[in-house]
Amino acid sequence: MAYTYDDQNIFAKILRGEIPNATVLETEHSLAFRDIQPQAPVHVLVIPKGPYVCYDHFASDASDAEIVDFNRTIAEVVTSEGLREGGYRIISNAGEAGVQEVPHLHIHVLGGRGLGRMLQPAR
Numbered sequence: 001m002a003y004t005y006d007d008q009n010i011f012a013k014i015l016r017g018e019i020p021n022a023t024v025l026e027t028e029h030s031l032a033f034r035d036i037q038p039q040a041p042v043h044v045l046v047i048p049k050g051p052y053v054c055y056d057h058f059a060s061d062a063s064d065a066e067i068v069d070f071n072r073t074i075a076e077v078v079t080s081e082g083l084r085e086g087g088y089r090i091i092s093n094a095g096e097a098g099v100q101e102v103p104h105l106h107i108h109v110l111g112g113r114g115l116g117r118m119l120q121p122a123r
């Protein structure tokens with residue numbers, strides 16, 4: 001199944017500067033900014049600047065330079081937000097089962113408090 005990217009999604013608008021954001025870090029290929037509805041004391045979203053819907057789309061089709069830049073940006077956010085010592089969680093929701101709200105790849109970087117268990121036991 002081909003990936004279809006909707007360039008009207010909210011993060012595409014943020015990347016085009018049509019909607020403001022609280023930027024944490026910007027690199028050649030990536031942008032990190034604060035989630036508008038934080039779920040933890042630190043809640044940063046890291047997105048690639050390229051038009052990728054979800055993680056597997058990015059991992060399959062992005063260039064090596066984009067993939068390296070994206071991962072390094074996540075690491076820099078972890079460090080600059082002071083999460084290395086206390087720990088953190090990174091999450092990327094995809095599609096319907098993953099309950100992805102915005103169809104542009106984003107990694108949630110969460111920390112600053114105990115985050116509890118990741119999921120409920122499988123049923």
Ligand code: 5GP
Pocket residue numbers: 010019021022033034035036037038092093099100101102103
């Ligand atoms: P998802 O459910 O797709 O993994 O997460 C989407 C995230 O984007 C949510 O945590 C939501 O709060 C955040 N979000 C939605 N709209 C905006 C916005 O306009 N600005 C920012 N900074 N975050 C947003």
